Amino acid sequence: MSNTSLNKSKAAKNDEYYTRLEDIEKELVYYSPYLKGKKVYCNCDSETSMFWTYLTTNYDSLGLKGLTATHYDPKGTYRLDFINGQTVKTAVSGDGSYNSPTSLAILKEADIVITNPPFSKFRDYIDTIKDKDFIVIGCINAVTYNNIFPMFKAGQIRLGHTTLRYYVIPDGTVKDLGSTSWFTTLPVSRQELVLTATYNPTDYPTYSNYPAINVNKVKDIPSDYNGLMGVPVNFLTKHCSSQFRIVDRLNNPKLGEKTIYKRVIIERI
């Protein structure tokens, strides 16, 4: 998501951006080997969600063992279960929030969470589901959040195969939100980046507040530099774990007196 759109979304707490079926298809196809025999929980999804459509349509071919969805509605809500090829809708107590007692009880029984959660609550949302496997959508900048970055560094989570930018809004039109990504605990295999640039101290200055060189674009990562490098956050959409180690993140990198946009610190393996 573009920073402007995301910031507006957070400020207005506007979380009504619905995921398109084609974007779900493009990403979830990669995970079919890992979903077999699993109980899937979509904890931010009503029956109109394309996640529900995708997972009920592909329930048998994916070999799922269970599928449940709940969604937030303070006026009263329900759970959906997919049983014998049918969607069964049952009223539940509470508001259906992902952290409500009802949702937490379903989460406990589930193997994996798959959804697009509210962008404005992403930090708390990840804290809630982090003991489970998950495939969820978030803003790429969320990789630097205090509770999320350590999971990237430890190799517990990674960005998915595709990025998304178009979402359906409540009036039915499609809105371009810039770049968002899938965050997952499941394996994502990527080719190593082919690097053609070479290091020189003029184009790759060292930060004044951190012992790493600055790289402005992923394609400009020097092939011959073995020290610490600060790269744009979108590097993680291309990160191959056999090529680079994720070392740190820098929220306010400085070149001389000038503060530039946040960076992820990496080094070659």
Ligand SMILES: C[S@@+](CC[C@H](N)C(=O)[O-])C[C@H]1O[C@@H](n2cnc3c(N)ncnc32)[C@H](O)[C@@H]1O
């Ligand atoms: C980005 S939208 C995505 C909706 C749906 N998962 C999809 O992909 O189309 C996030 C949804 O989470 C809902 N939501 C907001 N707060 C929530 C909460 N505490 N628990 C669960 N869902 C919540 C919003 O109303 C919104 O419909």
